[in-house]
Amino acid sequence: MTAVDTVVGSIPEEQHRRELRKAVIASTVGTTIEWYDFLLYSVVTPLVFGKLFFPHSEPLIGVLEAFSIYFVGFVGRPIGAFIFGHFGDRIxxxxALIATLLITGLSTFAVGFVPGYASIGIWGAVILTVVRMIQGIGVGGEWGGSVLFAMEWARTNKHRGFITSWPQFGGPAGLFLANMAVLIGSAIAGDSFFDWGWRIPFWLSIIMVAIGLYIRLGILETPVFRRIVAEERVERVPAL
Incomplete structure (x- = not known):
């Protein structure tokens, strides 16, 4: 029996099942929302961003330039994993999961307000790059943190693999929702999708964040971390 088993085993069975279910839902829903935010950019880019932010480039080159901003999000992910891994072990x-949800969701919402090249020139692409980096930092902290949160609520080793598989469902689920949101935005805006309709999926993120925040505020801290705090074994600088 591991230390995790011992700590979780001290919780009454009925309470554990209830809190475990809430932890899995919070991890899975939150991860789905954050992957929606992160992958939505890749769905909209070939349709809009190349022409919107790089209108003077050849069409293919413009799309590639827009996808270079998409790459910035991947640069931010290990940074976010380091930062929120540290603070997850500290506080x-x-x-940490509430913070990553807000960071990713609000930055995605902000994308819906970024002006194109026609309004502020190259600064539109610069702003988009900064926001994309912030997105990546949020997702980087979310991915490992959500899996760890679910794992620390598992009662035994034989259940742990199954429980931690649920947050991984967020990737494909988020991509599916991103495509559905673009279809809805296209249906609503029609011929005006390029002008303003593409912004709708990004604005929808704020609703999803509100749902995710409501769920995560209702969960308890993991029993493993509470035991660490009670025993005063919290590392001062976990990242090192």
Whole structure:
């Protein structure tokens, strides 16, 4: 029996099942929302961003330039994993996951307000790059943190693999929702999709963040981390 088993085993069975279910839902829903935010850019880029932010480039080159901004998000992911892995070990898994949800969701919402080249020139692409980096940092902290949160609520080793598989469902689920949101935005805006309709999927993120925040505020900190705090074994600088 591991230390995790011992800590979780001290919780009454009925309470554990209830909190485990809430932890899995919070991890899975939150991860789905954050991957929606992260992958939505890749869905909209070939349709809009090349022409919107790089209108003077050849069509293919413009799309590639827009996808170079997409790459910036991947640069931010290991940075986010380092930052929120550190703070997750310092102040708790729950607080870190709430922070990553807000960072990613609000930055995605902000994308919907970024002006194109016609309004502010190359600064539109610069702003988009900064926002994309922030997105990547949020997703980087979310991915490992959500899996760890679910794992620390598992009662035994034989259940742990199954439980931690649920947050991984967020990737394909987020991509599916991103495509559906673009279809809805296209249906609503029609011929005006390039002008303003593409912004709708990004604005929808704020609703999804509100749902995810409501769910995550209702979960308890993991029993493993609470035991670490009670025993005063929290590392001062976990990242090192």
């Amino acid at each position: 708790g898994r729950k607080a």
